Amino acid sequence: xxxxxxxxxxxxxxxxxxxxxxxxxxxxxxxxxxxxxxxxxxxxxxxxxxxxxxxxxxxxxxxxxxxxxxxxxxxxxxxxxxxxxxxxxxxxxxxxxxxxxxxxxxxxxxxxxxxxxxxxxxxxxxxxxxxxxxxxxxxxxxxxxxxxxxxxxxxxxxxxxxxxxxxxxxxxxxxxxxxxxxxxxxxxxxxxxxxxxxxxxxxxxxxxxxxxxxxxxxxxxxxxxxxxxxxxxxxxxxxxxxxxxxxxxxxxxxxxxxxxxxxxxxxxxxxxxxxxxxxxxxxxxxxxxxxxxxxxxxxxxxxxxxxxxxxxxxxxxxxxxxxxxxxxxxxxxxxxxxxxxxxxxxxxxxxxxxxxxxxxxxxxxxxxxxxxxxxxxxxxxxxxxxxxxxxxxxxxxxxxxxxxxxxxxxxxxxxxxxxxxxxxxxxxxxxxxxxxxxxxxxxxxxxxxxxxxxxxxxxxxxxxxxxxxxxxxxxxxxxxxxxxxxxxxxxxxxxxxxxxxxxxxxxxxxxxxxxxxxxxxxxxxxxxxxxxxxxxxxxxxxxxxxxxxxxxxxxxxxxxxxxxxxxxxxxxxxxxxxxxxxxxxxxxxxxxxxxxxxxxxxxxxxxxxxxxxxxxxxxxxxxxxxxxxxxxxxxxxxxxxxxxxxxxxxxxxx
Ligand SMILES: *[C@@H]1O[C@H](CO)[C@@H](O)[C@H](O)[C@H]1NC(C)=O
Ligand SMILES: *[C@@H]1O[C@H](CO)[C@@H](O)[C@H](O)[C@H]1NC(C)=O
Ligand SMILES: *[C@@H]1O[C@H](CO)[C@@H](O)[C@H](O)[C@H]1NC(C)=O
Ligand SMILES: *[C@@H]1O[C@H](CO)[C@@H](O)[C@H](O)[C@H]1NC(C)=O
Ligand SMILES: *[C@@H]1O[C@H](CO)[C@@H](O)[C@H](O)[C@H]1NC(C)=O
Numbered sequence: 001x002x003x004x005x006x007x008x009x010x011x012x013x014x015x016x017x018x019x020x021x022x023x024x025x026x027x028x029x030x031x032x033x034x035x036x037x038x039x040x041x042x043x044x045x046x047x048x049x050x051x052x053x054x055x056x057x058x059x060x061x062x063x064x065x066x067x068x069x070x071x072x073x074x075x076x077x078x079x080x081x082x083x084x085x086x087x088x089x090x091x092x093x094x095x096x097x098x099x100x101x102x103x104x105x106x107x108x109x110x111x112x113x114x115x116x117x118x119x120x121x122x123x124x125x126x127x128x129x130x131x132x133x134x135x136x137x138x139x140x141x142x143x144x145x146x147x148x149x150x151x152x153x154x155x156x157x158x159x160x161x162x163x164x165x166x167x168x169x170x171x172x173x174x175x176x177x178x179x180x181x182x183x184x185x186x187x188x189x190x191x192x193x194x195x196x197x198x199x200x201x202x203x204x205x206x207x208x209x210x211x212x213x214x215x216x217x218x219x220x221x222x223x224x225x226x227x228x229x230x231x232x233x234x235x236x237x238x239x240x241x242x243x244x245x246x247x248x249x250x251x252x253x254x255x256x257x258x259x260x261x262x263x264x265x266x267x268x269x270x271x272x273x274x275x276x277x278x279x280x281x282x283x284x285x286x287x288x289x290x291x292x293x294x295x296x297x298x299x300x301x302x303x304x305x306x307x308x309x310x311x312x313x314x315x316x317x318x319x320x321x322x323x324x325x326x327x328x329x330x331x332x333x334x335x336x337x338x339x340x341x342x343x344x345x346x347x348x349x350x351x352x353x354x355x356x357x358x359x360x361x362x363x364x365x366x367x368x369x370x371x372x373x374x375x376x377x378x379x380x381x382x383x384x385x386x387x388x389x390x391x392x393x394x395x396x397x398x399x400x401x402x403x404x405x406x407x408x409x410x411x412x413x414x415x416x417x418x419x420x421x422x423x424x425x426x427x428x429x430x431x432x433x434x435x436x437x438x439x440x441x442x443x444x445x446x447x448x449x450x451x452x453x454x455x456x457x458x459x460x461x462x463x464x465x466x467x468x469x470x471x472x473x474x475x476x477x478x479x480x481x482x483x484x485x486x487x488x489x490x491x492x493x494x495x496x497x498x499x500x501x502x503x504x505x506x507x508x509x510x511x512x513x514x515x516x517x518x519x520x521x522x523x524x525x526x527x528x529x530x531x532x533x534x535x536x537x538x539x540x541x542x543x544x545x546x547x548x549x550x551x552x553x554x555x556x557x558x559x560x561x562x563x564x565x566x567x568x569x570x571x572x573x574x575x576x577x578x579x580x581x582x583x584x585x586x587x588x589x590x591x592x593x594x595x596x597x598x599x600x601x602x603x604x605x606x607x608x609x610x611x612x613x614x615x616x617x618x619x620x621x622x623x624x625x626x627x628x629x630x631x632x633x634x635x636x637x638x639x640x641x642x643x644x645x646x647x648x649x650x651x652x653x654x
Pocket of ligand 5: 557558559
């Protein structure tokens, strides 16, 4: 039985299992006997090209125009094409944005760590101050200190006015906001900055920790939200270059399981499906999240120091979930520091880009627990302020990102730790969604796994498995299992329940017969059966009207016309058609002559749907699976029957 809940919550053990693995899956592959790509010379064969009206041609001209398809994954049951990250259409809309600097003055305050005394020192650059504010003679500086109150609230520490000397940061302090102001008028603030600290852990058993840290790998997870494999190569070329070094493995068949950030994150951290945790409580309610068991809990129980930091909060816990938790410190900073929004999220917090607080914190942890006093440590560092709502935004931080990785390297991180650079899904909105590659942009997040040299030497089988799995289908659920498996490797006596039958760790070779349902990937999110975005033609509009007709028919024949509107097609938003490959990877007509279209549309009155239609060239609709009609917007419900509730656009209740 798989448990999502903490062991301290004995009476609410969830008995639901395998729900995650139960998805309606339409398997339309017929070729079971498949040869591997490498033995076939694809360039030697003409490739049929599909034209928009659904006809196929293999004429010479068409062959010239078509490009040879590359594949990320080319297995028996799964063929994921590899789109070119730098294709002409995307480079036409990709413009690295120029963000405004967060601060226009140089830093007056800097923080230094004294390795011998094991303490932080705050330094004030007086000569710079005089240079910046030549006519100000009477000024003072003060320190707001984030105290570890039960609610981590911010405390103004009176009497700590200082005017120029270095300040030794006491060991209990986790974060400070410093500011300088005119003494005559204290509300005239001249400069303000904020720092977090990872202090030297007193009362820890250094000797045995150091011994353990030689066999227990630290595990560092660095996340960038909404970043596909392709967009990562495109917008962060320097970082992409860094993770091509020896020891890194890029998982090309890593597939998302949902478009919700929260859902994805919870699946990664708990291994539980939304159905499982929803059964227990509403995650939007205070306290619900505290009851789940997260990856860091397993690591903590195995004697690791644990850390969690993110630039924009995803979760709110009522209890501190890890040993080193940046969120409350950032929240305290936010009360004092000015914020600058860019699109949806705060890009700047005070003098720094928001994501820098996360990586500075990570750097401090690396300095403490890898460099200074080795201890096994597990940390998750998640950023979204620059990447979430603008696909090109990451181009602006690429250089900074690499410079953090270089600093981690200087402190020995890549000699000791397993490092995972990952995302959970691609972009869902914006200009990338207009391209034919949008299907894969959404579904293939980036995942790069690094094994340090000693680990590769000690576990050559794992290194080999990762290498093979680069081109096998995998998912967020597998990544969750992989991170637990890293722990099992050093603590074989631990026992984790199986999450689903065919989900598995990336540290063991994944079978080449894998399908999406084996990896808990829902049908809609499966890249193994790729679709390509198509122009909205008259034919498509007709097909969309037929779906609307079916919906109306259902409402009518089940007597819901009193509660629900009769719908009309308003506009088609998007259409994708399924791409079919033969066993050597050539694009071919659908085996049953039926084109499979996925159409997204809106209705009058308000309604947003997606439906699947199978149609032949003459547009005689052949099939319209009811379970493939989805309501896309959240809506109120005025009828009890779940199927009717999905279709029903409610009339105002009388
Ligand atoms: C594949 O076929 C093309 C065209 O016939 C030829 O130029 C190329 O050398 C072949 N490649 C291999 C690996 O045989
Ligand atoms: C003070 O700031 C100036 C200008 O940024 C810099 O050149 C100098 O090295 C700094 N002094 C110290 C002690 O950090
Ligand atoms: C200091 O000098 C600047 C420019 O020289 C001026 O704008 C500002 O008002 C002065 N401040 C005070 C407090 O005199
Ligand atoms: C103090 O400074 C603030 C901000 O510059 C200003 O609004 C306020 O009027 C000043 N108060 C006095 C007493 O000068
Ligand atoms: C709908 O209503 C009619 C007339 O009241 C009734 O004869 C019929 O059985 C109802 N159909 C359903 C599916 O409830």
